[in-house]
Amino acid sequence: MSAGRYGGVRVLIPTGFGLNCEAETAHAFRALGAEPDLVHWTDLFAHRHGRRLADYDVLVFVGGFSYGDHIAGGLVLATRIRARLLDDLRAFLDRGGYALGICNGFQTLLRLGLLPGPDAPPHDFEPRADLAPNDRLGYRDAWVTLRVEPDTRCAWLRGIDRLEVPSRHGEGRFVVADDAELERLERRGAVVLRYVGPDGEPTEAWPHNPNGSRRGVAGITDATGRILGLMPHPDAFLHPWHHPRALVSDAPEDEFSRTGLAVFRAGLEAAASR
Numbered sequence: 001m002s003a004g005r006y007g008g009v010r011v012l013i014p015t016g017f018g019l020n021c022e023a024e025t026a027h028a029f030r031a032l033g034a035e036p037d038l039v040h041w042t043d044l045f046a047h048r049h050g051r052r053l054a055d056y057d058v059l060v061f062v063g064g065f066s067y068g069d070h071i072a073g074g075l076v077l078a079t080r081i082r083a084r085l086l087d088d089l090r091a092f093l094d095r096g097g098y099a100l101g102i103c104n105g106f107q108t109l110l111r112l113g114l115l116p117g118p119d120a121p122p123h124d125f126e127p128r129a130d131l132a133p134n135d136r137l138g139y140r141d142a143w144v145t146l147r148v149e150p151d152t153r154c155a156w157l158r159g160i161d162r163l164e165v166p167s168r169h170g171e172g173r174f175v176v177a178d179d180a181e182l183e184r185l186e187r188r189g190a191v192v193l194r195y196v197g198p199d200g201e202p203t204e205a206w207p208h209n210p211n212g213s214r215r216g217v218a219g220i221t222d223a224t225g226r227i228l229g230l231m232p233h234p235d236a237f238l239h240p241w242h243h244p245r246a247l248v249s250d251a252p253e254d255e256f257s258r259t260g261l262a263v264f265r266a267g268l269e270a271a272a273s274r
Contacts, residue, residue: 006268011036012056014044017077019064019104024235028264031238036060041077045084054091057271058098061105063233073131073171074107081112082125093123098271099227100156100263103169106219106229107131115229116190117222129185129220131231132173135212141168143244144210144232145196146218152192153225155270156263163193164243165260167232172211174220182214193219193230226270234260 011029013036015022022038029036037056043049053059067076081089093099093114101109109115113125134140146163176182185191194202194216195209202216203209209216211231219230237243237260 006032006034006272009034009058009268009271010056011058011060011268012051012053013038013060013062014041015062016040016042017066018068019062019066021063021102021233021235024238025060025062025102028235028238028261029268031261032265032268034268041080045080052091053085053088054095054097056092056097057274058100058267059092061099061101061108063103063105063235066104066108069104069171072107072111073169074104074109075111077104078108078111081108086125090123093121093226096274097226098155098267100267101227101229102233102235103172103231106231107171109227109229110220114227115220115222116185116188117227119188120223123222128181129174129176131171132175133171134169134173134210136206137170139168139170140207140210141166142207142210143167144208144218146193146230146232147196147200147202149189149192149194151189152221153189154192154221154228155225156221156228156267157192158266158270160262160266163232163234163260163263164237164258165232165234166236167210168236169211169231172213172231174211174213174217179214182217185220186215188223190220190222191215191217192221192228193217228263228267234263236260 144167197203197208
């Protein structure tokens, strides 16, 4: 893999207000040859940053505790984005931009209405799902195994069939109005990641499913496949030695193929090929 392969892909990582995963997220992109811009949300809201959102190819909503998770995780940040940056965000999406939301970022995308989104573009920013407190109340930090749904159109998951990554949250149970709506989202291909048990099948059982999401839902995409939101942290498993069992230390061809870095690479590949 050439170091500068994705150097032309413009990546924006907004920071601040309690978000705390920007360093490892930026490292993921740098490890793949891209140089992200880290910009405080305050400067984006005040339009003090020299570029617009639409000037970027990739926008990442990182994990953490934006605004202290007051009221609900990601809700205050989503509300401020809706009030100050909605036109810029719409232009970014209309231009074909790719977005990734991890943990608090996933919460923000859901509450902003970008996920799961309407059945077809353009986005209408209408919330259609939510993330509720875990079935077992409290914050849990542990490794989980995720299965990528076969034939997914999500650009961030191309070439990936399984991920083992840390999950750390207290508010990650994916909920919709009823089972009929969940089935509709499944038919649409919006459900792209599921928590699985030792048998490799989707599970609602703790601890393999840390929050009790119905049918093991762990990640969602929009109708375009360019936006991915997930609760577990691919940014926390970027190198083989990050795993407690050094799970991929013997990878023969590509040291990144079985780590969380595969998600970032897939997104950069899609953005570079746009």
